[in-house]
Amino acid sequence: MVDVPEDMPELAAQAHATHVVVVGAGIAGLVAARECAKVGLRVTVLEAQERLGGIVETADVGGGPVDLGVTCWSGRTGAVDALVGELDLSDDVIAPRDGGQWIAGLPGGAAAPMPADSIAGIPSNPWAEDVRRIVGTRGAWRAYVDRLRPPLTIGQERSLGRLVTHRMGRRVRDLIVAPPSVSGFGVDPDDIDVEAVAPGLSAAFTRGGTLSGAVGQLAAHERPGLRSLRGGMTQIVDRIGAHLAQLGADVRTGTPVTSLTATEDGRWHVETASAGDDPAARGESAPVDAPPLEDAHAVIVATDEATARMLLAPLTGISTASRSRHRDTVTLVLAASALDAVERGPVMHVVPGSRAASGLVHESARWGEAHGQVVHVWFDRADGAGLARDDADVIAEALAEASALLDVPLGDGDLVAAERRVYALSLPAAALDQPAIRAEARRTPAGLAVIGGWVSGSGLARVVGDARAEAERVRRSVLWGAEGASNAGSR
Ligand SMILES: Cc1cc2nc3c(=O)[nH]c(=O)nc-3n(C[C@H](O)[C@H](O)[C@H](O)COP(=O)(O)OP(=O)(O)OC[C@H]3O[C@@H](n4cnc5c(N)ncnc54)[C@H](O)[C@@H]3O)c2cc1C
Numbered sequence: 001m002v003d004v005p006e007d008m009p010e011l012a013a014q015a016h017a018t019h020v021v022v023v024g025a026g027i028a029g030l031v032a033a034r035e036c037a038k039v040g041l042r043v044t045v046l047e048a049q050e051r052l053g054g055i056v057e058t059a060d061v062g063g064g065p066v067d068l069g070v071t072c073w074s075g076r077t078g079a080v081d082a083l084v085g086e087l088d089l090s091d092d093v094i095a096p097r098d099g100g101q102w103i104a105g106l107p108g109g110a111a112a113p114m115p116a117d118s119i120a121g122i123p124s125n126p127w128a129e130d131v132r133r134i135v136g137t138r139g140a141w142r143a144y145v146d147r148l149r150p151p152l153t154i155g156q157e158r159s160l161g162r163l164v165t166h167r168m169g170r171r172v173r174d175l176i177v178a179p180p181s182v183s184g185f186g187v188d189p190d191d192i193d194v195e196a197v198a199p200g201l202s203a204a205f206t207r208g209g210t211l212s213g214a215v216g217q218l219a220a221h222e223r224p225g226l227r228s229l230r231g232g233m234t235q236i237v238d239r240i241g242a243h244l245a246q247l248g249a250d251v252r253t254g255t256p257v258t259s260l261t262a263t264e265d266g267r268w269h270v271e272t273a274s275a276g277d278d279p280a281a282r283g284e285s286a287p288v289d290a291p292p293l294e295d296a297h298a299v300i301v302a303t304d305e306a307t308a309r310m311l312l313a314p315l316t317g318i319s320t321a322s323r324s325r326h327r328d329t330v331t332l333v334l335a336a337s338a339l340d341a342v343e344r345g346p347v348m349h350v351v352p353g354s355r356a357a358s359g360l361v362h363e364s365a366r367w368g369e370a371h372g373q374v375v376h377v378w379f380d381r382a383d384g385a386g387l388a389r390d391d392a393d394v395i396a397e398a399l400a401e402a403s404a405l406l407d408v409p410l411g412d413g414d415l416v417a418a419e420r421r422v423y424a425l426s427l428p429a430a431a432l433d434q435p436a437i438r439a440e441a442r443r444t445p446a447g448l449a450v451i452g453g454w455v456s457g458s459g460l461a462r463v464v465g466d467a468r469a470e471a472e473r474v475r476r477s478v479l480w481g482a483e484g485a486s487n488a489g490s491r
Pocket of ligand 1: 023024025026027028029046047048049052053054055056069070071072073074255256257258302303304307327329423424425426451452453454457458459460461463
């Protein structure tokens, strides 16, 4: 039974005396910090880098704002739309001008549009011209076997890749289903949960008995689209940062957290890299005279997976082995008139193993908003191989890949500016082992919460909703003592 104080000023004072530390100021940490600060909790945000936002990063490249990491969000959960509305940014929301998706690296180096009637790449009609163009007549015949085979219940096969191989054959799996899975999520389709990536497909399959028929039923329903922000996604970060300042939160950049320990009086001691440490690790602008950090009543860990595991391992026994990969991303700003008339794209998925790049988005063609021609090219290199390579080297490789993938001549003379970033890429919620990772991460003692793409499943739509829900749980726990922040076994 929760003891509700009658005297609300007393509750406000209690809130102000309650200190919550948020470790990491990516979108997850910022959303959670704002939720806590809103109700009057004393919030400190500690961010390792010199800027807020994590993978949400907009920079001036070639004379205007360009998103380098996150470029858009899915309207699927409504969580980001709600946030953008609260931050008074709705007038700057834009929808894609061209939502076209293509597959490159097909046999013989060909490229073709993704089949129009498909879900997660699974076609609804194996004989459709846009399917046959990719898998050939032999592949279409094999896919048609799906219509003749006795049904298989999805309960027996949760893997998207294996299900498609079984029902429609390897060519559909390798040439249509694998490219968007690997270029979008960095995950092989065998490791994707079909029900998570296509909710409702299993029920439709069980009802109708064929996979292509199930896709046909679901594809008929409208799915929520993508949105972006005119002027760059970092506006979300800037607005939350300003809101946090108004609410009196203490936001410290250049302050990496190195350890968390439980104190004897039930609080959390948060250790940061100190003034004497290597400035490169610590951040040049870390306030040398920043007030000492008070122990916290609750800590919300909102970093990338590897760092979160390092911080949590001594407290929870969680494994330090991270499943996240790295995505080596190059943003090219080009002045090439040939790009105005390009036929392919704007999204290019690549058949895994056929080229160096995993994918490309011709952003200016997609949104019609950017200054100049903006193209993103990314590489998912096994075990981080190549991450230490020179920026100039990787940018030259990205330019060559852009030229090949879009089938337009592009050379150094067309390049106005370029930026390279390496970001940690978390598993999507649709990954088969993601629920286990989430459960493992959330086995935390009271007063300790974990959020971020690696726990919720990557993608702003999930990260934002999850950060809000966890912050609400922490808020309740520190203010009312309800439920405790420990969630072992509760989710
Ligand atoms: C290249 C790329 C493009 C993407 N594009 C999209 C997209 O267009 N749309 C979409 O919906 N999703 C996209 N995603 C997925 C999406 O970015 C993530 O799900 C989301 O941005 C992750 O936010 P986060 O707050 O969990 O993590 P992050 O943004 O990684 O934030 C973690 C923060 O913790 C900080 N930190 C790390 N260690 C410490 C420490 N020791 N102490 C203090 N701070 C620390 C980091 O510096 C960072 O700021 C993309 C992912 C990648 C990799």
